[in-house]
Structures are given as C-alpha cells and as structure tokens.
Amino acid sequence: MFKAVINAEVLKDAIEAVSTLVDEAKFRITKDGMSARAVDPANVAMVSFEISSKAFESYDATDGEIGVDLTRLNDILGMASKDDKVELNLNEETRKLEIRTGGLAYTLSLLDPSSIRKEPKVPNLELPAKIVLNGAELRRAVKAAEKVSDHMALGVVDKTFYIEAEGDLDKVRLDIPESGLISIQSSGNVRSLFSLDYLNDLVKSLGKAERVAIDLGTDYPVRFTFSIAGGNGSVTYLLAPRIESE
Amino acid sequence: MFKAVINAEVLKDAIEAVSTLVDEAKFRITKDGMSARAVDPANVAMVSFEISSKAFESYDATDGEIGVDLTRLNDILGMASKDDKVELNLNEETRKLEIRTGGLAYTLSLLDPSSIRKEPKVPNLELPAKIVLNGAELRRAVKAAEKVSDHMALGVVDKTFYIEAEGDLDKVRLDIPESGLISIQSSGNVRSLFSLDYLNDLVKSLGKAERVAIDLGTDYPVRFTFSIAGGNGSVTYLLAPRIESE
Amino acid sequence: MFKAVINAEVLKDAIEAVSTLVDEAKFRITKDGMSARAVDPANVAMVSFEISSKAFESYDATDGEIGVDLTRLNDILGMASKDDKVELNLNEETRKLEIRTGGLAYTLSLLDPSSIRKEPKVPNLELPAKIVLNGAELRRAVKAAEKVSDHMALGVVDKTFYIEAEGDLDKVRLDIPESGLISIQSSGNVRSLFSLDYLNDLVKSLGKAERVAIDLGTDYPVRFTFSIAGGNGSVTYLLAPRIESE
Numbered sequence A, B, C: 001m002f003k004a005v006i007n008a009e010v011l012k013d014a015i016e017a018v019s020t021l022v023d024e025a026k027f028r029i030t031k032d033g034m035s036a037r038a039v040d041p042a043n044v045a046m047v048s049f050e051i052s053s054k055a056f057e058s059y060d061a062t063d064g065e066i067g068v069d070l071t072r073l074n075d076i077l078g079m080a081s082k083d084d085k086v087e088l089n090l091n092e093e094t095r096k097l098e099i100r101t102g103g104l105a106y107t108l109s110l111l112d113p114s115s116i117r118k119e120p121k122v123p124n125l126e127l128p129a130k131i132v133l134n135g136a137e138l139r140r141a142v143k144a145a146e147k148v149s150d151h152m153a154l155g156v157v158d159k160t161f162y163i164e165a166e167g168d169l170d171k172v173r174l175d176i177p178e179s180g181l182i183s184i185q186s187s188g189n190v191r192s193l194f195s196l197d198y199l200n201d202l203v204k205s206l207g208k209a210e211r212v213a214i215d216l217g218t219d220y221p222v223r224f225t226f227s228i229a230g231g232n233g234s235v236t237y238l239l240a241p242r243i244e245s246e
Helices: A009-019 A070-077 A134-145 A196-206 B006-021 B069-079 B135-146 B194-204 C010-021 C072-078 C134-146 C196-204
Strands: A001-008 A025-031 A033-039 A045-052 A056-061 A064-069 A087-092 A094-100 A105-110 A129-133 A151-155 A161-168 A171-176 A181-186 A190-195 A212-216 A222-228 A232-238 B004-007 B024-030 B031-038 B045-052 B060-063 B064-069 B085-091 B098-102 B104-110 B130-132 B151-157 B160-166 B169-176 B183-186 B190-195 B211-217 B220-228 B233-239 C002-008 C023-030 C033-038 C046-052 C058-059 C064-071 C085-091 C096-101 C102-111 C129-133 C151-157 C160-166 C172-176 C184-188 C188-196 C213-214 C220-226 C233-239
Touching: A001 A009, A009 A045, A009 A070, A009 A087, A009 A196, A009 A222, A009 A232, A064 A070, A064 A105, A070 A105, A087 A171, A094 B130, A105 B135, A129 A134, A134 A151, A134 A161, A134 A171, A134 A196, A134 A212, A134 C102, A151 A196, A161 B006, A190 A196, A196 A222, A196 A232, A196 C196, B004 B006, B006 B045, B006 B069, B006 B085, B006 B194, B006 B233, B045 B194, B064 B104, B069 B098, B104 C134, B130 B135, B135 B160, B135 B169, B135 B194, B135 B211, B135 C085, B151 B194, B151 B211, B169 C102, B183 C184, B190 B194, B194 B220, B194 B233, C002 C010, C010 C046, C010 C072, C010 C085, C010 C196, C010 C220, C010 C233, C046 C196, C064 C072, C064 C102, C072 C096, C072 C102, C129 C134, C134 C151, C134 C160, C134 C172, C134 C196, C151 C196, C151 C213, C188 C196, C196 C220, C196 C233
Parallel strands: none
Antiparallel strands: A001 A056, A001 A087, A025 A033, A025 A064, A033 A045, A045 A232, A087 A094, A094 A105, A105 B169, A129 A181, A129 A212, A151 A161, A151 A190, A161 A171, A171 C102, A212 A222, A222 A232, B004 B060, B004 B085, B024 B031, B024 B064, B031 B045, B045 B233, B085 B098, B098 B104, B104 C172, B130 B183, B130 B211, B151 B160, B151 B190, B160 B169, B211 B220, B220 B233, C002 C058, C002 C085, C023 C033, C023 C064, C033 C046, C046 C233, C085 C096, C096 C102, C129 C184, C129 C213, C151 C160, C151 C188, C160 C172, C213 C220, C220 C233
C-alpha cells in the first residue's frame, strides 16, 4: 500500500529532476521513502533520486514498486498551484495511482515495472576535485556557453573553477575563484568536456538548487549532487564526458 | 443609423463571446440594444448574444442589421487599452463601420448580411437540472479534463455537480457539492457527454463570468448562460451532446 | 587599440538600432567615439549611427575599424542584465573582441571589414516637413496599420501630422494635430508611402525614443532621427518611399 500527502511544488520539483532525463521510471517504495534510478536512452546520463518519508505531510507505505509515465504525471501536476497539497493513493487492485489536488481527482494508469528499462548500476568513481556552488551560477554559465558551442568544459586550475565553451568562431569562459564558490577541494588540476544538450536539461533542476556539489576529474564523468524537498531528499546526476577532439 | 460609445474591454469581451464560435455574424440593431445569434459551422454549438443600450456610454440607433467579420473586428479592438473608449459610427452610404479609439480611426468594411449564414432557431429545451457556479471553476475542470481525454461528462448525482473525463489510460473527476456551488436544483440525476474541443473554446468567455448557469439533462444539449457588460447584456451557449460510446 | 566600459542596456539599444537593418556592420572607431553606416540588403533603408566616447564609463581608443556580426553580438549581450557593465577590449593580434560582463568572458571573432558591404553614401535630401513626436506614438500607429495593410502613408495637412493605411477592405488613420506633437514645421502639405515591413523593424528602436524627428516630403524618402545613450549618440534612418499605386 501507498498513501501519502505532499506539497505540490515539492513533488513537481522532485519529479522534474527525474523526467528531465527519462520519460518513464520505476519508483521503489518503502516505509521510509521513495527512490528511483534511471539512465537516459543514449546511456550518457544517469539520475539517482531519493525522497524521505519526512518530505511528506503524511506517508504510509509498504514495500513495493510502481512504474510511472512521467510525462503524464507532470501534465497532471502542472494543474496544481504551488501551495496546493497533493494526495497520492495507490489502488493495488486496479494498479492505478489516484491523485487528488485542488478538488480534482485524477486516476493515473501505472506502467508494468517489468516493461521499464532496467535500473542502471551506479559506477563507483573516485573523482579528484569537488566544487560546491550556487546552482543558478551553473545555469547562467550553461546558457552563455550555448550561445557559442554545443559542448562545454568544466575544470579546475589552482583552486579556481572554470567553465569554458569554444565554438568555431567565438568563445566564452567563466572563472570562479575560491572566494566565489561555497567550497572547493582539488588534488591537482582537472578538466572534462560535456555535451551542452545534456547540461541544458540538467540545469533545469540544478539551477534551482542553492548548493550543487560537482565531483570532477580529467576526461571522466562528472557527478552533480543536490538536495530536494528542503533537505529531505537528494538527486545525483552522472554525466559521461565527451572526448576533447583537438 | 447607429452611433455609440462603449468601454473597450466591455466591447472586447462581448465580441469574444460570439467570435469563439463563428468568424462572422449578423448583428441586429434596435434603439434598445444589439443582438446576434449564430451557430458554428459544424452545427454543434449555438450562441445567443444581447447587449442593452445601457451598456453603452452613449447610444443612438434606428432598426437595422450589420454583417461583421469578427476576426478583423477583434484585431482592431486588440489595439485598444482596456480603459479606452471605443466610438462606433455606421456610415450608411458606404456600409462601413467607423471605429475610433485612442486617437486611431478605423474604417471596417461590413459584410452583406444576406451573405451570412441564416440565424438558427433556438430550440425550446426543458432541462431537469440547473447549476449555478463560478466560471473559473468550470474553466479549471475543462483544462484538467483536456489532459486526459477529448470529451467530458457533466452530471448531477444527489445535489452534487460533477465533471468527469476518461481517456484511454487516465481519468479525472471533479465533484462539487451543493456547498461549493452558488445554487443547484435538480429533479433527479442527469449526465451528458460533450466535446472538449468546444468546451475549451466556450470557457474562454465562461471562465471570466462570476456566475454561470448550467441547464443540464441526460444525453441532451447543455445550456450555459452568463451576464456580460456588468449585467447589461447576456450570452447563452447551447452545446449538443456526444453519444456516450461505452 | 580599443578598450571601453559601458552600461549593458545602453550598448544593447545602440547595437539593436543597427541590427534591425543589417546582420553585419563595419564600425569606425576614433578617440572620440564609434560610428557605423549601413544599408539593408534590398537597398530600401539606411542607418547612420554614432555614439560618443562620453556614453562610455571609460573609453580609450586609437583610430581603427572593426567588422562585427551583429547577430552574434546581440546574442552575447542578451546574457547581460540591464544594469551590468560590459567591458570591451580589442585584441589587435588575434582580431578578436573580448567582451566581459557579469563574470563571463566572451571572445568574439571579428569579420574582415573588407568583406562587409561598402558603406553607403548618405544622400543630401531637402525635405519640406519636420515633425517631432514621441516614438511610442509612432510605434502604436505602425502596429495599427499592420492590421489592415502592408504599406502606410505618412503625411502632413495643415499642421496636422497623419498616418494612414488602407488595405483591400479596411482602413486606419491617425491624425495628430500640432497640440499632440512636440513640434511641426511644414512648408505645405506632404505625403509619402512606405513599406510596413520596414517600418515595423524600425519602430523597435524608434518606439523607445522619447523624441523622434521625422523629415518628410512628397513621394520622397523619410528620415527618422533620434538620440541614444542619454543624448551621447544618435541614430538616423532613411527609408525609401513606395510608389502610390492608385
């Protein structure tokens, strides 16, 4: 069983963090909360998501799994105002999720969890640099980079975090010294290149977070971690690097 | 002759109530006001519109008829700010309508009234249920229903008004008990099904009305009635039902 | 050399005044300021632009010429907030323009000035009427005219400035008597016809100006002049007339 009440905006932000990469996901439900893990169709980016029962105004669940069409769920949540409560209630018999908000009662057909792509294994990566900064800064840099290129480097030189994008003609660079960051630790200089297509999707959620932790290496995947639901949940993105062609 | 002055927003709202169903209309003008009646090209929805001379700041008219291209008139009214006055003046010789607002003078060619589709007869329907509610509620229900289906049921069960839409996969329902309505009268339970294409058009105007009266039966047309121009006019929509296919 | 700092919005407005007509332009730089002159690809409209060194917070330059892709520059300036400062720095060796704003450093490749269309000669026109009015009025008239036609007349009759557009069916006219203008001087009545395609582009910049001077004749080009950068610069548009077909 699964029966819970949560603030509409908290739920929207949580679902959006996953739906930015995949259209459907399998959520594991336990008495302590919900979690999901998914990889995008091209195997370039992965999301790990968890939200504690404490993020909910009320929460009552036994262990289970539900398959959700995130596009349809987002559509429904889009009808709620941000201060609305959302009531979720799993009907075990019909395998439908009842969603009540603002007087409206939705019945969402669930997907067969076995039809959803298998959850990826999260690789165990040792990344030599860790930068913590405001998510809005990261979003601004991605938006600027998009003006000139389709890929962007993230790097660290001497305790300065930088973002650099170079197109055929123009170039953009943002240097953020230690004083402009929440924190930085690095055992040497690092630099990896990433696709702006993906980064642009990820900053939709990253850009709302007050603190984003970036784990970075050289020509290695990057890991972005941030809190959701006022600290009662967390999202991790892992994004594979592109090979520097020059 | 026809010479009148009216607030721009009042006129825009009035014209929009008609133009949501038809592109051109024949307006009857008398010394007491204007009226129009039109049916949409597919014969599914009908509008009856009337506005009293009291809705105008000044009004001077003899009996007549004008054919108006509503798309072009809307375009012109879109240039006016909502507090602007609009001066209307029919030039009998040229058969053009002079429209002055905010210093701009438009000359709108009228249509030959005989070229416009004949006015429909308004059927005399006895509908067993009458619900009065805030138009914004109705709009919200229609927007929610659109997320899951292309048709929607309106019904009454035991003094509760409900709206229900069922798609191939998902379902949405809104129940409004007597306490959430302005009023409800019903001699038994009723339910009819309507096209969301049409309802979505109609709620553009219905959604602005503080009070919308809904006359409803079972597998019968629905009648929506609301005031315009601060009570100095009224609009009635009649919408044919769809046949419940299950 | 060229090294300057300027408010982002002032620079955006200045560049937009030119980019509305051409995608690339050659800017002449002297120690006193910058200027450009360009004609649109169809040879219908011309822009003369100049901005004094006083418009800049700091300005240091020797004589030179730079070729700029205005679309790419606009894209970059679009990232700046309106109160941001923009630092410009010409790298003579690489022939690139370094643009710093809000912590971001852009490197914009310049165009070879000799690859840009030659600067037009500004014809010496004696135009019998001069009207000065608020740019927003002009924009409003152009927007209204677009509803009914693709061309528009500007004219003066007896110290009244008018704008008139006539489509196949409808007509719009705006008369502004001397009392509604900042000033008007005219040695007789004048009237010329212009393409609304062009006027619609020009009013993007003209519409922001508090004072636009219009020099007008009969079946002659029109000249629009307005200040930018708080009076420390000016823009002149010259637009060729269309031939009145009736």
